[in-house]
Amino acid sequence: MQIEYKKTADLIPYINNPRNNSDAIDAVASSIKNFGFKVPIVIDNQNEIVTGHTRLLAAKKLNMENVPVIIADDLTESQVKAYRLADNKVFEISEWNDELLPLELEELAELNFDMEEFNFSMEELNDDNYKTTWDKIKENNIDSNLLDTFVVAPFSILDTRQGKWSERDKMWKSIGIKSEIGRDENLTFSKSLSNKSLTGTSIFNPTLTEIIYRWFTPDSNAEIIDPFAGGSVRGVIAKILGHNYTGIELRDEQVEANYNNAQEMGLEGITWHNDDSLNVSKYVEDGTKDLLIACPPYFDLEVYSDKEQDISNMGWLGFEEVYTEIMRKTARKLKPNRFAVVVISDVRDKKTGMYHDLVGVTKEAMKKEGFGFYNDMILINNAGSAAITARGSMKNRKVRRCHQNVLVFYNGIHSDIKKHFPELKNIEDFDFGQETETE
Ligand SMILES: C[S@@+](CC[C@H](N)C(=O)[O-])C[C@H]1O[C@@H](n2cnc3c(N)ncnc32)[C@H](O)[C@@H]1O
Incomplete structure (x- = not known):
């Protein structure tokens, strides 16, 4: 050459x-x-x-x-x-190695090389500690607009431990959601996976509920269907955000507690049917709903009741069959071009210690109803008690689970989603009090 x-x-x-x-x-x-x-x-x-x-x-x-x-x-x-x-x-x-690049830049800065001339931002080199994506977002104006619009960063890792997240949870909690009521004490939802940021309670995460509604409903007057309603949180937040919610819940004491909670909060028009969600067609016609949200029992992780139709007390084969049937029936309630969001977690078999594939069963059920798997998110929870038991578990090389899956399905053409879902706007002026009153 x-x-x-x-x-x-x-x-x-x-x-x-x-x-x-x-x-x-x-x-x-x-x-x-x-x-x-x-x-x-x-x-x-x-x-x-x-x-x-x-x-x-x-x-x-x-x-x-x-x-x-x-x-x-x-x-x-x-x-x-x-x-x-x-x-x-x-x-x-090729990509930069985020760990090595700062070290190199730091060394050059000490040798008085001005690397900004080559478009390296020395601000990023800020001091002592490694910065998380979240820290960077908070410090960066352009990206912090992401939070103004989306509440939390719309990334596939949803981290409930972050300050902004728990502040938002507390805000929701402060308006009086009592989703924990309606269950026996020993049935609190998945101790290791529950929302510990809300003192002493364990409810389906309100901020997760909020972002699911904000991100995946086509407008503010959406029809929402929830086949495993559990506590009041998903109904209450739907109402406050201007949606029409229909939940189905097998346990009558839970449904009663939900209605009481809504009444205490001055909210009317939230519907909880007390039934087996296999009977969803008794209440809802096919092709009429805008969003399916579901947090099914995670197999037998928590057994909710001894009712024959409660899928949390069936063996694995029974659970798999009935859960699939419920999800398929409920999926049919959606209009075309709509999302279904399922919050779930794989669960270990109590005897064999091996995981049951709840995520796989869910995907299969939705696929059979013509839904594509569109967003794959992980919800990270506080390690909580996992930290205490981790040493013992690791004797059998069992890694403690601190996350759940948030699976998002869609029943249309992905490139046309923007035609059916308007671009999301900033939510800066969102005020819990005001929006509640306008209901
Ligand atoms: C995971 S829990 C939902 C709890 C909810 N994530 C919360 O934190 O409030 C699942 C709910 O499904 C209900 N369930 C179980 N089998 C059902 C069935 N066949 N039809 C309707 N609801 C059922 C249980 O009673 C329980 O409240």
Whole structure:
């Protein structure tokens, strides 16, 4: 490979160069000024550039009369075309190592190298500790707008331990949701998975409820169906956000407690049917609902009652069959182009210690009703008691579970979702009191 020098003015940019690098010219010019022209421009034997358009522009900016080039006369015309694209593409594939890059930048800063000239932001290098994505979002104005619009960052990890999340939970709790009422004390929902941020209670996470409604309903007057209603939280929040909620719940004491809670809060028009959700068609017609939200029993993790139809007290095969049937029947209640959100967790078999595939069973049921699996999210909970028992569990190499799955399904064409769901707006002026009163 031979390096030659050519007059800068003689080099011809490729007319259809598909890469726009104008933002990089200053940084490349700085690099040439500081370190010399270390990577020659590649040209064909007509002086047309194959790769190195930005280097040429930077050289011109620095008034360089000659630049080093390599003549790629061993390539055919089509190879040149392909190389032009491939050379640019490989840069996209590689990524910075987030742990090593700050160390390198720090070292250079100590040696008085100004790396901002090359577009490295030294603010990111802030001090002592590794920063989580959440910290970065909080500090960055543009991204914090994400929180104004979406309540929490719309990423696949939903972290209930974050400050913003538990503040929001407390806000919901402060308006009087008592979702924990209606169960025997020993039936509190999945101790290791429950929401511990709300002192002494264990309810389905209100902020999770809020974001499911905000993100996956088509408008503020959506018809919501919930086949395993449990406590009042999902009905109450639906109402406050302006939706019509229908829940089905097998235990009469739970339904009664839910109505009492709604009444205490001055909320009317939330519907809880006291029945087996296999009978959902008694209450709801097919193709009429806008969102399915479900938090089914996680097999036998918590047994809710000794009722024959309670799927939490059936063996695995019974659970699998009836749960599938309920989900399929409820899925049919949705209109086309709608979401179904299922909060669930795989659960270990009490005897074998092996996981039952609740996530898989759910996906299969929804697939049979024509729903595609669209968003795969993980809800992270406080480690809580898991930290105490982890050492013992690890004797059998059993890793304690601190997450649940939030599965989102859709029954339409994904690229048309924006036609059916308007772009979400900021929720800055959301006020619990006001919205409750307007109901
Ligand atoms: C996981 S819990 C929901 C609890 C809810 N996530 C909460 O925190 O309030 C599931 C609910 O499904 C109910 N359930 C069980 N089998 C049912 C059935 N066949 N039809 C309707 N509800 C049922 C149980 O009574 C329980 O309240």
